[in-house]
Amino acid sequence: MTELFHERLQRHLREMAKYLRLVFNDFFVFALLFFLGGLGLGYSNILKNLKADQWWAPFVALLVLIITAQFGRYATLIEDADRVFLLPKERAMHAYFVQARKYSLVLAEIAQVIVMFILTPFLRVALGWSLMEVILLVVAQLVLKDALLRLDISSAYQVTGQRRMNHWAVKWLVSIIVLVPGLWLTPFLSFVLILFIDVFTWLWLEERWPKQQIRWREQIKIEDNRMLGIYRFFNLFTEVPMVAGTIKRRRYLDGILRLVKPTHSQTYLYLYSRGMLRGTEFSGLVVRLTVIGMLLLYFVRGEWLPIFLAALFIYLIGFQLLPFFQQYDDVVFTHVYPLTEQQQVKSFVKLVTIILAVAAALLWVIILIANPTVKTAGGSLVVELIEVWYLARIYTPRRLARAIKNRG
C-alpha cells in the first residue's frame, strides 16, 4: 500500500510539474516578482511605523494564523475505481492513508514555516515578543497543522458516526482554542494545549480505526474536489481537459433564449445559445473578461489607451469562444441530425456576433463614462464596430472551416 501511494504520488507530481511549467511562464514570473516586491516593500514600511503593544495586533495575528493553519489540504490521491478494486484491502488502506498524510504534512508545514517567517517581525514589533516566545508559537502552529491533518485522516473512517471531524468549523474551533490563549497570555499555553490535543487524537484514532469502515465515497469526493480546485487554478493559464464546467438552469435567462425562433435553420443557434448561457465554462470566460475589461477601462485615462484596451478585450473574448464550436462534437446526434455544416457555422457566427456586440457595447459605455472625449469615444466606437464585424464574420468562419476540415 505504501508502494501504491508512492507510485501515485510520482504520477501526481509529474502531472503537477507539467502544469506548473506552463503556469510559471516568463511573463507570469516577472509579474509575480513585481507583485511580491511591492508587497514586501509595503510590509516593511508598515513595520517601521508600527508602535508596540497595539490592542488589535493579536487579532491580526490570530486571523493570519488560523487561515494559514487551513493551508495544505489532505491529499489522498485516491480514485473512484478504488472503492471497487481496493475494497478487499480495506484494512491495509491505513498504511496508504498514513503515507498520504505524511506527504500532505510536509507540504503543509512548509507553508506554515514560510508564513511564520514572514509574521515573525510583526510578532516581535507589534506584540513585543522575545525570540523564545516566537519560536514556541511557531512550534505550536506546526503541531496544530499536524493535529488538523489527524482530523482529516480520522474522517476517512466512520469513527464518529455521521459527524465529520474534518468539517471546517471543527478545524477553526480547534485553531481558536489553541491560539487565543497563546496570543493574549503566553505562547507556552498554545504549545501545551496543542501537544495535548495532538497526542490525544492520535491515541484515540490508533485505538479506533482498526474496527471501522472507510468512507470511500466521501473520501473520493473530497479528493475529486481538491483536484478540481487545482485544475481550476491551472485552467486560468492553460487548457485543462479535466475541467468540464458545470451546468446551471438559470431560468431567468429563458426570456432571452425564447428569442431564438424554433425553426429548422435555427437548430444550432437554439442549441448553442442554451449551451452558452447555462454552461459555466464559456459564459464564465466571457463574463470574467468583460468585467475585467470594464474595470480596467474605468480606471484608465488617456486618448488612445482605452481604444486599444477595448479592442484587446474584444479580441480576447472572440478568440476564446472558438473552441465552443466543437462543444457538441461528441454527442452523436450532432452528426446524425439532418443538418449541414453550413447551418452550424452560420448559427455559430450569429452567436459570436451577438456576444461580441454585447461585450463591445458594455465596454464602450464605460469608455463614455471614464473618458468622455469625442476622439476617444468616437474612435473606440469605430474601432469596436470594425473589429466585431471582422472577428465574427470574417475571422471566425475561416477558422471554423479549418476545424471542420480537421474533423475529417
Next chain:
Amino acid sequence: MALEVSHVVGGYSQIPVLKDISFDVQDGELVGLIGLNGAGKSTTINHVIGLLTPHKGTITLNGVTIAQDSQAYKQQIAYIPETPVLYQELTLREHLELTMMAYDLDHDVAWATAHELLKTFRLDNKLDWFPANFSKGMKQKVMIVCAFLTQAKLFIIDEPFLGLDPLAVNDLLQLIEKRKQAGASILMSTHVLDTAQRYCDRFVLLHDGQVKTEGTLSELQAALPEAGESLNDIYLSMTKVDRS
C-alpha cells in the same frame, strides 16, 4: 428497397473491422443484427448513420447515398444509441423541440405525438428536467421518444432491451410494430436473442466482421439443420465452428 449495404469494407482506422459485408432492409421490415461483442455490429451501425465513411462499397437509402446528398439521407434516419447521449444543457422539453427543429417537423403535430409517447414512457411530468437528473433507463426512454417523434423511414436501434424495464420493452416493441405497419424499416442490433427471434422478420448474423448467414428463422434452420430450433442454438453453433 429501403436500405442497401453493399460490399462495405470499413472501420475506425485504416485496419478494416468490416470485411466486405452486404445486406439489405426492405420497407416495413425489422432486421436483427446479431453478433458477439466485437463482431462489428456497432461499426456497421456507425457506417449506416454516417459517422464513419466506408473504405470501399456503398450504403444506399432509398436511392440516396450520404455522399450524394447528406441532408436527404440523414432526414430519413432516426437513431437510438446503445448508450444514451443527451445535451447536458437542454431540458427534456428542449430535446424534443431540438429534434423537431432538426428534422423540420410541424410543431403542433409533433407535440401531439410527443405527448402520447411521453405518457407511454411515463416521462410526461419530467419535461423540465435536465439529463443529469435522469437514470440510465429514463435517458434511454428519452432517446426512444426523440427517435419516434420523427417520420423517419429507417430506424436504427442499437441494443434497446438492456436497461429498459419490462413495461418499456413491451411498449417499444409495440411502437416498432406500428411503424413497421406504416412502412418504415428497422435495423436493430441486440444480444437478447429470444426477443429477437419473436419479433424480427429477418436476421443478419455477423461474425468477425463478416456476414456469416442471413435470412428468416426458417431459412437459417434450413441452412444449419443440425444446429437446433432456436436462434440461440443456431447462433451458438455458428460461433462454435469458429472456436474449434
